[in-house]
Amino acid sequence: MILDRTEPSDLWYAPPPRRPVGYLHPSRMTAGRLAATMGAAARAGHARTDLAARLREHTxxxxxxxxxxxxxxxxxxxxxxxxxxxxxxxxNCSAVADAVLAAGARPVLVDADPERGPAFTSVDLTGRAVVLTNGLGLDEWSAHAARIAERGGQVVLDLAQAGVSPSVLRRFRESGCPIVLSFGEGKPLGGLGGGALLTSAPVTGGGGLRRGGELAPLRRAVASRLVAHAPGVVRAAVRRAEARTPGWSHTKADHLPAEAGEVRQDDPSRWEIASAAALLRTASGVADAAAALHERVRAAVAGELTTCEPIAADPDLGPGVELLFRRPGQRFPFARALAERGVPSTWNYYPLHRLAPYARFAAGPMTAADSLWPRVLTVAKQPQPRLTARLLVEAMIAADRSVRDQEAGRG
Structure with a gap:
């Protein structure tokens, strides 16, 4: 069900650029990192031990x-x-609720807004676990962890959307809670898949590697890197081919889940571990560059945009620059104007309580989240060729002007 105050376009995906100058999830698979990945895969057991040791040290x-x-x-x-x-x-992402269900537990969904974050104070926390995911790049640990503990809850810190790097992980060394990481395609680390649980409590399993492991993700990572550096005509041709891929759609309505997703319980493959081990070695520099770009863009557009404003997010904890629009219906034309300048954008979350598999878990009214979801747009910020702070700022200001002119014309 779509609220009356939303527009049909609020369920449309942000249109991808016909001739991209940047990508939402740029590949980090340079020639050097590819060689490091191949070398690590050849000594898969050593790569697994080395990656686990470095993650333990950082956290x-x-x-x-x-x-x-x-x-x-x-x-x-x-x-x-x-x-x-x-x-x-x-x-939140449906994968978080799927993981809770796979663990045999019952999700309890609470409302959320871009200033205070999740409304954890609206429910009893005694004996319950609380998953912090840093939605919209907000630092949920700093804002909520102490009060969650005081009220009898146990925190699990999910950093899947954060820039997994030594500099980020060390921020949470003293937190003491379990930390969850993801190395999947499209995540800030830029890996091929896999994940990790970091904890100081006894835990069983996780000692092996899956035999084989398809090379398709590695080939995609290499190809994506080559395309990002290719001339514009090549990038445009690849974009046209992607639009013809089976299952590609203009609207999220075609992809809303009808049932909870399965959670694989097997071991990671040697290629997933090898790529994570190789990419982690240069992750701090990439995370620092992304955070610096985020801050430059946010400072430059402050007070310049009339249809939206950047959310005051922690630049290390989100994959992009989050924009919050004044009202529903503005996001799609803004994203379309960005795409005309080659700038990619997306919107990630449709509230879980509005999805069939999770609606019964809502703890109460979700008015803030219902108002929030049609008004958030994520603009890419990961380091890559051509996607400079100046280009992003100019594109945002031009998109803002385009939406403002359209609204004035309708008025």
Whole structure:
């Protein structure tokens, strides 16, 4: 059901650029990192041990369990807490709810807004686990962790959307709670798949690697890197081919889940671990560059935009620059104007309480999230050729002007 105050276009995906100058999830698979990945895959057992040791050192945890996916790591973390009910924001990825269900627990969905974050104070936390996912790039640990503990809850910190790098992980060394990571395609680390649970509590499993492991993700990563550096005519041709891919759609309505997704419980493959081990070595520099770009863009557009404004997010904890629009119906024309300048954008979350598999888990009214979801747009910020702070700022200001002119014309 769509609220009356939304527009049909609020369920449309942000249109991709016909001739991209940047990408939402740019590949980090340079020639050097490809060589490092191949070398690590040849010594898969050593790569697994080395990756786990470095993650333990960065987070200060005693144990690291490497998993097939980030959601498998989250399911393991939930089981470790022993909680029968798990509180999470409804403004979230369905994978988080799927992991809770896979752990045999019951999700408890709470409302969320861009200033205070999830409404954890609206429910009893005694004996429950609480998953912090840093939605919209907000630092949920700093804002909520202490009060969650005071009220009898157990925190699980899911950093799947954060820039997984030593500099980010060390921020949470003293937190003490389980930390969940994801190395999947499209995540800030830019890996091929897999995940990890970092904890100091006893935990079983996670000692092996899946035999084989398809090379398709590695080939995609290499191809994406080559395309990003290719001339414009090549990038445009690839974009046209993607639009003809089976299953491609203009609207999220075609992809809303009818049932909860499965969570793989097997071990990660050697290629997933090898790529994560190789990419982690240069992750801090990439994360620092993304954070610097984020801050430059946010500072430059402050006070310049009339239809939206950047959310005051932590630049290390989100994959892009989050824009909050004044009202529904503005997001799509803004994204279309960005695309005309080659700038990619997206919107990630349709509230869980509005999806069939999770609606019964809502803890109460979700008025803030219902108002929020049609008004958020994520603009790419990961380091890549051509996508400079100046280009992003100019594109945002031009898109803002385009939407303002359209609204004036209708008025």
């Amino acid at each position: 200060g945890r005693k144990r690291c369990v490497l998993t097939a996916t980030g959601r498998a790591a989250l399911a393991l973390a939930v089981r470790q807490t022993g909680a029968d009910e798990v509180v999470l924001s409804t403004f």
